[in-house]
Structure formats: structure tokens, C-alpha cells
Amino acid sequence: DLPPPSTRERPPGCKTVFVGGLPENATEEIIQEVFEQCGDITAIRKSKKNFCHIRFAEEFMVDKAIYLSGYRMRLGSSTDKKDSGRLHVDFAQARDDFYEWECKQRMLAREERHRRKMEEDRLRPPSPPAIMHYSEHEAALLAEKLKDDSKFSEAITVLLTWIERGEVNRRSANQFYSMVQSANSHVRRLMNEKAAHEQEMEQAKESFKNALTGILTQFEQIVAVFNASTRQKAWDHFSKAQRKNIDIWRKHSEELRNAHSEQLMGIRREEEMEMSDDDSGDNPSKKLRVEDSGKDKSLYNVK
Template structure:
């Protein structure tokens, strides 16, 4: 029975109490099965539409007294909330942190779960997170700030899980504000967003109130300068063009390259002065004419006013005045007074114009006096300025003189160094001149040798032609001899053998006599070229030995050797050898030995090289 009694559900009280409590919280009342108990609940207002709260005004104060909130029992699925004693003071709370969305809930039963906590505080609003501790308290973070106020309403309620009377299933709720970093961060972000929006709004207002900025000035260029020069010459665009020119001058766009362009633009702007003066004179003339017209028109109107006033004066005389009625007389008096006032005003205006003209005349006289004084002052200031310029020019002249003296001293100090440099340069030039002279002499020698060889070549060609002619003559003589022999053989076939024999002997003798001189000439011709071929630069065996030794020595020295070095080497072998003999032998063999100039300037040197391997190819 006890188990059944404990498992039986506790009978619920009237659901209107739960509805009243949740209605006071501004939450939609829910039953145990989360169904809406009150259908016509207004969440924004927090009251039922039929309920009209009574707010009686205190007499004499005009204030609305606080209506006491009646807390009722709240039934949930797994627990029941009992209201606190209404006579007790309200539970204490800490100061609300900025942007608070998190609450501290203490006094929870030990057997409570997150589901139980969500059942209790879920109707207050959307829950983002529940952090439950083992020490019977938890932290709940809501999605909105206003839900925290609804959750604070449950502070002081006694909670009981199910129908159990165990201490672990009961407790007293204590709800308070909690300080969370996430809430503070979101609140700061929201405040920064509001500040940004406020700054943006103020900036927009300032931009609307700010006067429009002037149009930008173009930067200087040759193209823009030419366009600006054309604009300055035009009367309609002169003001804008002068503003651009002034900006360029203030920016410092003038330099030596474009100074002429700026001068021409300034000159063209100066040419407008005459035009402006003529326009000013024309406007002044028009103003004078307008003044004269105004004076004439004003005098005409004044004359008409005088006539009207005289009409009213004539009408006010007794002859005509008695015939008017009272109303007519009254109107005539009013009209006469108005005409007199207007006439007086016009007279004062005319007198004022005349006074202004007199003042202008006096101002012109004063201006003449002031201009004369100004001219005297300007002359004195110009004299002082000229004195200052003279002093400055004298100072500049002294400075230039000092600079010239310093330059002269520096030149005198630098003269020894320059003299040494000049000496070195002169020595180098002399060495170069000597080298050039040596090269010129060598070129002259080579040209002479070339001419000599060309002459020898021409002679050899002539000799060759002569030899060819002699060979042809010899061939013709041989052919003649053969023909004679053939004729003689035919003659010997005659019957007279004796006669034939004698004739043959005589013919043989004659033929031998004829052939001998021709053979001798051929042998002489053949011996002539052999004699020519025997003529060589090496005339003796001693010179041949010297050529072999020198070629071996120079072959060992690939960069060549001087004549003195070669002679010193040969004199070790034979002291009778002279330098002239060696030089003559080397110069006679150009295809075997070659002379070259090596070095630069003072280190120029003539060296002999062995070129036999190249010379044998050219022969």
C-alpha cells in the first residue's frame, strides 16, 4: 500500500493558480503535458485581455502604487514548486552585470537533473546552455536578456521532486544574476556596434552640413599648361584659369625648363588689367547715368507730389471745403497728410543723395592728399631698399673675391702634383712616339722587301716566258731534223749504193754538225735553273749550324727572345760571333725567323720568334 501510495500522483490544485503565477511572470502558462492552459494569453503584455489591473491613484500624489504579486504553486512533470511565505522580505540579489543573460540557481535538490532544470526554467525563454555542478547549484544561460527577469521570479520557491519527502529530493531555489565572459563580450560588441552606427550617423549629418568642396586643381603638365594659356586669354574663363595658375605657383611648379611658359601666362593675365579698368570705368559711367536718371525721375515724382499737395491745400480752403460732407472732409485730411509724409520722405532721400555726392567729392580730395603722401613714403622706402641692395651686392662681391683667392691658392698648391703628373704623361708620350717610329720604320722595311720580291717575281716570270719560247724553237728544230732524215732515207733507196753511201756519210756528218749546237744549247738551258736554285740565304756550313742552333733556341722560347739574348747564348759557344752577323742571318730568313714588338710604353721590346712550321706551309 505504501508503494502504491508513493507512486500515485499528487492531486493537482486548481490550474488557475499556475496560470496566474505564469501570467504574472509574463510567460505562457503550460500544464504538465506542456499544453497551453490559457488560450488568450498575451506574452508581450504579460496579462490576460480580460484582466484590467486596478491602479488607484493616491490622493494628492498622483502616483501608481505597486500591486503585490501573488505567487501560486507551480506543477511540472517531475517536480512541484511551492511559493515562499509572502510575509518574508524578497530575496537579495547582486548588481546586474551589463548584458546579463546568465543566472545562478542555488538550492537545487541533490537528485535533480538537467531535464528537471529545463522543465522549471524553460518556460521563461530559450536556454542556450546549462552548466550543473555537483554542489546543488547550476548556471543557466538564456538567449535574451529579458528572460533573466522572468527567471528571477522563481527565487525563493521550494522545490520537491515527485511526491518524495526525502531531503535529497527537496530544496529552496535561490536565483541571482551571474557574471559571464560571453555575456560581457556580446554586450561590448553590441555597444561597439551602436557606437559605430552613431558615428556613421554623425558623419552623414556632418557631410550633409559641410559646404561643398571646391573642384580639384589639375597637376602641371605641358598639355595642361597650353590649355591654361588659351583659357587665360579668354574673358569668360579668366577667373577659373587664374585660380589654377595661382595654385601652381603656390605649389612650386616653376623651374628653369617651364619658366617661359609661366612668364607668358602671367603676361597674358596682366593684359587683362586694361580690360578690367575699362569695364570698371564703363560700370561707373553706367552707375552715374543711372544716378542721373534716378535723380530726374525722383525730381519728377517730387514735382507731382507737390502738385498733389497743392491740390489738397486748394481743396482745404473755405471756398471749396464748405461744400464737402464730413466723411469727405475726413478722407481729404487723411489723404493730404499721407501725401505730405511721402513728399517729405522723398525730399529727405534726395537730400541724402546730394550729401553723399558732396562727401565723395571731399573723399576724392583727401585721397589726392593721401596719394601724394604715399608717393613720398614710397620714394623714401625705395631709397632705403636700394641702399640695402647695394650693401648686399657689396657683401656678395667680397665673398666672390675671397672664393677666387682660395681657388688661386688651391691651384698653386696643386701645381707640384700636376707637374709630376705632366712629367709622367710626357714620358709615356715619348715612349709611345718611339714605339710608333719603330713600327713605321719596320713598315717601311717590309714595304721595300715586298717591292723587291715583286720585282724578282716579275723577272722570274719573264725568264719563264723566254724559256718557253726556247723550248718551242727546239721542238721545231727537232721536227725539221726528223723530216730531213726521212727525205734522206728515201734518197738512199736508189740503185747507186756507193753514191748512196757517200751521200749518207756526208748527210750524217752534216746532221751531227747541226745537232751538236742544239744539244749544247739545251744542256746550257738546263744548267741555268740549277745554278739559280743553288743561290740560297745560307752561304756556308757555319751559317747553317748557326741557323739550326738559333731555331732550336727560339723553339725552346715560345714567347721569343731579344737579339742580345740570342747573341749572348751563341757567344758562349763561339766568341767570334758578332751581333751584326746574327741579325743579318735572321733577317735573311723571314720564313724561319720573325721579329715582333712586345710590351707597352716604356717596356716596348723587339723579339725574334721561330716561325719555321708556319713558313714551310707558305713556301
């Protein structure tokens, strides 16, 4: 195997090679026959001297042609000096190659920019819908949405925007007052929702406490088994390796039992503190609900 031929620095997008050392009598057809085994040839420019330039259809074909460098080329069986020569193949600079390479780079850059834009658009949160302009008809529709829990957040945003835009005037004041009143009514629904969540949380805490109590009871039973195993009437019958394992298991179980016991005691201390807080005064949330209901009554009286 011949060593890789030495070449000049490869120009960007190179599809053209310089071929020197051609036999003086080599025709363009013969050159085509020799080099077409490397790939599709798009052009051959032959000089009067013993060299030519060959342009291939693809860049990788140039690498195959380069490996023909150093081989001796002989035309038939002739021994005439004009019918033989040692090939020298090297990269060649060509304006067409560089222009095509630049076009390809610009196309790749466009594709990359498009890909990035698509990715940014995909990750960007959707723009909020435009707020419609105030009208009596739209206000009537909005008043209904304010009474619907599933549409309240969207509706309250529109109401806030209208008020900030200065849509409240003498003519629309009563309509806006009615919508503001609906917003106030939602406070009561929120408090009821919060109370329901608090009840669920208390039930979950009670369920967890009961489960933890059951787990702790079983830990106590397991530790009792280990303690009984270490008493002399049982301990003397175990081998040294068995005693070592039982002792490790006992210590580990005691650590876990103590940790669970401390966790359960912590829960009970929290419950006792909550009960003492309830006994010391009225529940602030209950008081707030009572005050709110009083305000609601006064609002209805004003209306």
C-alpha cells in the same frame, strides 16, 4: 504580487543566472522545463548540490528568470523533502557573457567612429582640384578660359600659381604677358558689371521711394478721416467707447504717418547730398574708367 527580489549588482552583458534552492531530486530536464518559459536557454550547468547556472540567449531573458526567485518548486505531488525547495535566482558572473559584451561594445564604438567620420567628411568642404603643371598647350587652353566670364576665377587661380611656381622664363614670357593682359581686360568687364548693378540699385531705390510716397498719401487720407471724425458735429454722435477707439486709431495712424514721412524725407536728403557731390567734382569712378582706357591704349601701342 511578490516584491521584486533582492539581487547583487548586475554584471555587464549578463546572460547567466544562479539558481539556488532547487529540490534535491530536480533533474536538468525539469529545470529546463521550468526556466525555458523565460526564453531560449543555451546552457545549464547543474551542481551536485541544490543549485545550477543557466545561460540564456539574450540579456532581457535574465530579468524574467529573476522574477521566479522566492517561488516554491515541488516535483509532482510528492511531499518528500528532497522533492521541494524555495528558488533563489540571482545574476551570475560568466566569462562568456563579459567577453561577448566587450566585443559588442567594441563593435558599437567602431560604428560610432565610422558614423562620425562620415559626418565629418560630409561637412568638410571639398578639396580644391590640383593645379595642373605648366605647358604651352595648357597655357593656350588657360588663355581661352581667361576670356570666359564663367571660368575666369578658376583660370586666374591657375595663372597665379604658375607665376608663383616660377614658370615665367624667356621662352614663356610672351605667353604669360598675353595671359596677364587678358586678366587686365577683365577689369573693364568688372567695372561694367558694377555699373549695371549700381543702375539696378538706383532703379530699386526709385521704385521704393515711389511706393513709399503712395503709402504716405494714403496715411494722410486716413488721418484726415480721423481728424474729421473728432470735430464736434460728428464727435457728439459717437458713444464713449467709439470715441475711445477712434482716438486710439488716430494716434496710431499719426505715429505711422510721421515715421513714413521721416523715412521719405531721409531718402530725399540723401538724393540732394548725392547731387551736390556730383556737381562739386568729376565722378571718381568715371575718372578711373577714363584712366584705365588710357592705359589700355598705351599697352596696345607697346605691343
